[in-house]
Amino acid sequence: xxxxxxxxxxxxxxxxxxxxxxxxxxxxxxxxxxxxxxxxxxxxxxxxxxxxxxxxxxxxxxxxxxxxxxxxxxxxxxxxxxxxxxxxxxxxxxxxxxxxxxxxxxxxxxxxxxxxxxxxxxxxxxxxxxxxxxxxxxxxxxxxxxxxxxxxxxxxxxxxxxxxxxxxxxxxxxxxxxxxxxxxxxxxxxxxxxxxxxxxxxxxxxxxxxxxxxxxxxxxxxxxxxxxxxxxxxxxxxxxxxxxxxxxxxxxxxxxxxxxxxxxxxxxxxxxxxxxxxxxxxxxxxxxxxxxxxxxxxxxxxxxxxxxxxxx
Amino acid sequence: xxxxxxxxxxxxxxxxxxxxxxxxxxxxxxxxxxxxxxxxxxxxxxxxxxxxxxxxxxxxxxxxxxxxx
Numbered sequence: 001x002x003x004x005x006x007x008x009x010x011x012x013x014x015x016x017x018x019x020x021x022x023x024x025x026x027x028x029x030x031x032x033x034x035x036x037x038x039x040x041x042x043x044x045x046x047x048x049x050x051x052x053x054x055x056x057x058x059x060x061x062x063x064x065x066x067x068x069x070x071x072x073x074x075x076x077x078x079x080x081x082x083x084x085x086x087x088x089x090x091x092x093x094x095x096x097x098x099x100x101x102x103x104x105x106x107x108x109x110x111x112x113x114x115x116x117x118x119x120x121x122x123x124x125x126x127x128x129x130x131x132x133x134x135x136x137x138x139x140x141x142x143x144x145x146x147x148x149x150x151x152x153x154x155x156x157x158x159x160x161x162x163x164x165x166x167x168x169x170x171x172x173x174x175x176x177x178x179x180x181x182x183x184x185x186x187x188x189x190x191x192x193x194x195x196x197x198x199x200x201x202x203x204x205x206x207x208x209x210x211x212x213x214x215x216x217x218x219x220x221x222x223x224x225x226x227x228x229x230x231x232x233x234x235x236x237x238x239x240x241x242x243x244x245x246x247x248x249x250x251x252x253x254x255x256x257x258x259x260x261x262x263x264x265x266x267x268x269x270x271x272x273x274x275x276x277x278x279x280x281x282x283x284x285x286x287x288x289x290x291x292x293x294x295x296x297x298x299x300x301x302x303x304x305x306x307x308x309x310x311x312x
Numbered sequence: 313x314x315x316x317x318x319x320x321x322x323x324x325x326x327x328x329x330x331x332x333x334x335x336x337x338x339x340x341x342x343x344x345x346x347x348x349x350x351x352x353x354x355x356x357x358x359x360x361x362x363x364x365x366x367x368x369x370x371x372x373x374x375x376x377x378x379x380x381x
Contacts, residue, residue: 012323015330048348052341115345 013091020086021069021097021292022062029289030061030157036293037161037176040239040300045165052115053164057157060108060124064153066101067132070094072140078202081195088125101132123163127156144207148223151184152177158293175234179292182227186220186259187285193217193262194275194282213267220281224259228252231292241299241308244292251288259283 032058038050041201045053069087070077077088086092105128113121135150143149155177162173193216199206208216229253231252252297258281265277302308 012320013327014323015327018327018330046348046352048344055341111341114355 005018005192011091013086015143017091018100019097021092021100022059023065023069024062026065026154029064029154031058032290033176033180033293034058034157034161034185035175036297037158038165039161040172040296041165042163042238043165043243047073049115050165053112053120054117054161056108056112056115057124057160057164059104060112060128061131061157062103063108064105064128064131066097066104070097070101070137071132071136073097075109075202075204079198081198105132112160112164113225117167119167120160120164123156123160123169127153127160130156139239144210146205147188148185151181151188154184155180172234172239175230175237177294178230179227179234180289182223182230183285185223185287186255187282188226189216189220190262190278190282190285191277193270213270217265218265221259221263224256228256239296239299241302243298243302244295247295251291254284255288 031054034054035050038045038053069085073085073087073094076082076085080086087097105125109121109125109128112124131150135146135153137157139146139150158176158180159173162176163169180240189207192206192253193213200209207219231248234240235248240248258277261277262281270276270278299308
């Protein structure tokens with residue numbers, strides 16, 4: 001945990017520094033996946049209620065980001081990727097991040113409950129708790145499986161969006177959850193393969209640090225196969241149409257091919273070409289998730305236009 | 313009168329304006345939500361239905377068996 005005396009204020013914080021506490025880049029992914037979860041649900045939602053629901057799901061995610069930055073300020077100060085975050089940079093005090101995180105958590109859960117329903121609000125509260133407490137405070141510094149279980153926090157937004165529209169969890173919501181949950185390990189471990197020194201310096205038990213690169217390569221391949229199974233299973237549900245099925249077939253084949261290429265490489269070969277394959281796999285993982293959720297949205301649009309049959 | 317303008321003042325102004333705009337946005341959202349919830353189909357009647365006295369006239373009539381087929 002962070003030492004409150006360790007970060008002396010070096011300059012007056014601007015509004016943007018407080019926004020940075022909410023991890024805007026993570027929020028943009030949350031907005032996108034929560035929006036898909038809400039819009040593909042077979043229940044029409046008033047546009048203003050949909051907008052408000054997605055906004056407060058995003059603010060809830062931002063609040064958990066602020067709590068994460070409060071707790072992890074000591075780690076962030078060590079890693080080059082995170083040294084410029086507002087707390088280690090000396091712009092914002094840890095206590096301010098805690099206050100902002102707690103206040104926005106309460107506000108987002110309350111407002112989602114008022115805008116959508118209590119089930120969605122309860123699920124959002126659990127998501128914030130899971131990310132801030134289960135992942136950040138317990139798993140992250142304890143086990144190399146940290147991001148596997150912690151990845152659930154990032155997988156909840158489409159489920160929260162679905163519950164905001166329908167009021168309950170169903171198979172479609174679980175499989176959308178699975179799409180992000182099983183995608184997180186290969187995505188993150190590929191990043192760890194070419195960012196290895198950062199996590200080792202911060203003493204975070206990343207799989208690449210504790211079990212080595214070969215174990216991480218095997219795990220990436222295994223999780224990619226599980227991910228492909230989960231992604232293709234989603235193709236058999238009522239929310240999937242031709243756009244999703246075509247995208248899932250192509251993207252999972254490409255992703256499995258990339259994971260196979262990573263599995264077959266040695267660390268020496270990777271170092272020789274500057275982790276070229278791992279870096280391209282990481283970029284592919286970002287495209288993978290965007291296209292799969294985008295395809296679900298496209299199918300919902302086709303269904304709304306009456307071009308294909310289905311749930312809505 | 314002291315009129316020294318410092319970068320610190322600009323940052324504080326930016327922060328205050330940011331907080332003010334956020335609060336205005338929150339008020340607009342609560343107002344918008346209230347409007348949508350109250351005016352949505354059946355919303356007003358459903359609210360009135362929770363009045364202290366039972367007023368069957370304002371609630372949706374239940375369809376009895378055999379009707380509407």
